[in-house]
Each structure stands twice: as C-alpha cells, then as structure tokens.
C-alpha cells in the first residue's frame with residue numbers, strides 16, 4: 001500500500017504541473033480571460049468580505065441587543081422583544097435581508113419595507129438612531145470602513161419606504 005502511494009506522488013505532482021502550465025498558457029493567449037480571472041479573485045462579494053452568514057448573524061444579534069437598549073427607539077420593539085418566537089423571526093429576516101442584499105446565497109422572505117413599517121410612525125431621527133445601533137455592532141466586530149460603507153449604502157435607500165411623514169401638529173383651538 002505504502003509503495004503504491006509513493007508511486008502515485010510523482011504522477012500527482014506532474015499532473016499539477018501540467019494544469020498550471022495550461023492555466024498560464026490560457027492566460028497568455030487570451031489576455032481578456034486573464035483579466036477576468038484576476039478581477040474574480042480580487043473582487044469578492046460583500047457577503048464574503050463581511051464573513052458570510054455566521055458573521056452576519058453575530059452582527060444582527062449585537063445590533064438587536066443595541067436597539068433593545070436604545071431608549072430612543074426601543075419602544076417600537078416592545079412587542080417584538082417580549083415574544084421569543086417573534087424576535088427570532090425578526091432576526092432571521094434581518095439576517096436574510098443583509099445576506100441577500102450583499103450577494104449571499106439567502107432569500108429574504110419577509111414583507112417589503114413599506115408594508116413592514118406602515119403605520120408605525122417611524123421618523124427620520126428613529127431611522128438615524130437605528131443606523132447608529134447597527135454601526136455600533138459593525139464596529140464591535142471590526143468590520144472595515146469599506147464594507148461598512150457598502151452595507152449602509154444598501155440599507156440607506158430603504159429610508160424613504162420606512163420613514164413616514166410627521167403627524168400633523170394638533171390644530172390650536174379656534175378662537176373667535
């Protein structure tokens with residue numbers, strides 16, 4: 001057995017050599033192909049640069065903990081936080097939304113952002129607070145500025161579907 005294995009080593013080494021020679025041949029004779037190959041290896045998807053689903057899940061857990069402790073917005077999430085199943089579903093939706101949005105192999109199956117937030121009365125300052133809580137979570141896991149910026153650029157445009165017009169100020173009693 002050992003003899004067979006030893007005999008195989010040079011064959012495998014030789015095959016590897018042939019493969020790499022073929023690669024460099026292809027690259028030399030087809031510069032466009034070589035360029036594509038280089039781009040594919042340097043430009044990873046945001047999903048992968050964030051560290052994949054496990055890392056995204058860790059960020060979402062931290063983010064939700066930040067929101068729960070944030071007195072500027074935690075009242076919006078009182079019912080969510082008080083129901084384990086609902087909280088788990090919300091976190092799962094957040095993870096899938098970020099995973100899919102960053103090019104990962106997930107599918108977000110929740111509501112669209114307009115429907116999900118309809119009637120909540122979310123204002124610009126609430127949106128800002130929530131983004132701060134997310135940035136705090138990304139910073140805790142040392143997500144680099146570039147990746148942080150790319151993720152925020154995906155979520156930022158959702159603001160117009162989430163934030164509602166401020167309720168009209170109560171009209172002053174009519175005076176004669």
Ligand code: HEM
Nearest residue numbers: 073076077080090093094110111116122126127130155158
């Ligand atoms: C970019 C910003 C935001 C994103 C990406 C986002 C994302 C989501 C997602 C994916 C859901 C689940 C939808 C579903 O159940 O199908 C959700 C629900 C919800 N969001 Fe947002 N949201 C954002 C901003 C906000 C803000 C600013 C507030 C309030 C301060 C807020 C409050 C809520 C609440 C209370 C729910 C319901 C949670 C539950 O199902 O119990 N969201 N959001």
